[in-house]
Amino acid sequence: MVSAALVILGMISILPLLLVVRPWDDLAKSSTL
Incomplete structure (x- = not known):
């Protein structure tokens, strides 16, 4: 139960x-493009 x-x-x-x-990963990808 504890686990x-x-x-x-x-x-x-x-x-x-x-x-x-x-969302942060998407912003990072869009900024690199």
Whole structure:
């Protein structure tokens, strides 16, 4: 049960990072072009 909670917390903490990294990566690609 504890491991499952850690996995859920990990996913919750990773989702915002993905939302921030994706647009930032797109901006980096567009700026290089």
